[in-house]
Amino acid sequence: MSILDLFARSPFKPMQEHMRVVLECVREVPPLFDALCSGDSAALRAHAERIHELEGQADRLKNDLRAHLPKRLLLPVDRRDLLEILAVQDSIADTAQDVADLLMQRAMPVPDSMRQPLIELVRRVERACDQAGQVIGELDELVEIGFRGREASRVEEMINQLGSIEGETDRLESSLIQELFRIEDSLPPVTVMLWYDLIGRIGNLADHAEKVGNRVRLFIAS
Numbered sequence: 042m043s044i045l046d047l048f049a050r051s052p053f054k055p056m057q058e059h060m061r062v063v064l065e066c067v068r069e070v071p072p073l074f075d076a077l078c079s080g081d082s083a084a085l086r087a088h089a090e091r092i093h094e095l096e097g098q099a100d101r102l103k104n105d106l107r108a109h110l111p112k113r114l115l116l117p118v119d120r121r122d123l124l125e126i127l128a129v130q131d132s133i134a135d136t137a138q139d140v141a142d143l144l145m146q147r148a149m150p151v152p153d154s155m156r157q158p159l160i161e162l163v164r165r166v167e168r169a170c171d172q173a174g175q176v177i178g179e180l181d182e183l184v185e186i187g188f189r190g191r192e193a194s195r196v197e198e199m200i201n202q203l204g205s206i207e208g209e210t211d212r213l214e215s216s217l218i219q220e221l222f223r224i225e226d227s228l229p230p231v232t233v234m235l236w237y238d239l240i241g242r243i244g245n246l247a248d249h250a251e252k253v254g255n256r257v258r259l260f261i262a263s
Contacts, residue, residue, distance in 0.1 A: 053180040055109075056123065059102040059130055060177045066095035066134045067170040067246065069141075074163045077144060078156050089141040099134040103127055118184070118260055126256045130177070133170060133249045140242050147235060152228070155220055155236075162213040162240075166247045169210055172203040173250035176257050183260065193261050200254040210247040214240060 069092045076084035106127060110120060143149075151159065179196045217240055225233045 053184065055102065055106045056127060056130075056180065057177055059099060059106060059127065060174050062095055062099045062102060063130050063134045064170060064174045066092055066099060066137045067167055069095065070137055070243075070246070071160070071163050071167055073141060073144065074160060077149060078151050078160065085144060089145050092137050092141040096134045096138040099131060103131045122256070122260070126177075126253060129249055129252045129256060130173075133173075133246055133253075136242055136245050136249060140239065140246075143235065143239055143242070149232070149235065149239070152224055154224060155217060158213065158217045158220060162210060162217055162243060165206065165210045165213055166243055166250075169203060169206045169247040169250040172199065172206055173253040176200055176203065176254050180257070183257075197258065197261055200258050203251055203254040207247045207251040210244060214244040 069088045073085060073088040073092070076082075076088060107124065110123065176196060176199050179192070179199070182192050183196060218237070221233065221236055221240070228236075
C-alpha cells in the first residue's frame, strides 16, 4: 500500500505504519543480544542486517510522509507537531541501527556478570517501545473525540505507564553501568569505553519511546 493510499484512509495511518516498521526494527534488538551473549556470530549478523533493512524501510516511509503531508491540516493538531512525533519515532529505528553497527564493528565479549542484567535491560527497552506504539495506535480515536473524554484519559494512563517503564529502564541501565564500573579493571580500556557507549544507546531507545508518549500528551493537554 502506498503512502497516498494510507492518507486516503486517515492522516494518521502513515504515522502508524511508520511506527509499525520502527517496532519491527526494535524487536530485532533482543535476539541480537541473545546472539551476542551466546557467541553466535552468524545470528548476530543476520539480526543486524535485518535491523538495517527495517531502518531503511522506516526512512523511506518517513521521507514519503514528509513529502505528502499537507501544509494545512483540517485537524486539531499542527503539521509541525506531527512531524516532530515522526522524527522521534524515526530516532528509535536510527538508534537500533547504531546499536547493531557498534556490535558489528568490533567483537564485544560479554562478561558473565553482565549477561543477565543486559538481557533484562534490552527486553524492558523493547517493552517501552511497544508501549509507545500502542499510544500511537490510539491517535485516530483521539482525534475523533477531540482529545477529550474517557478515551483521552485512557491514553493518558497508557502514557503514564510508558513513563513508569522508562523509569525502570533507567534503573536497569544504572545497575548495569555500576556492574561495568566494578569489573572494568579486568577488561581492555577500549572494550570498557565501547560498553559504556553501547549501554547508553540501549537506554536511549526507551528515552525516545517516552518522548513519543509525551508528544501525544501535549495533544491531550492542549
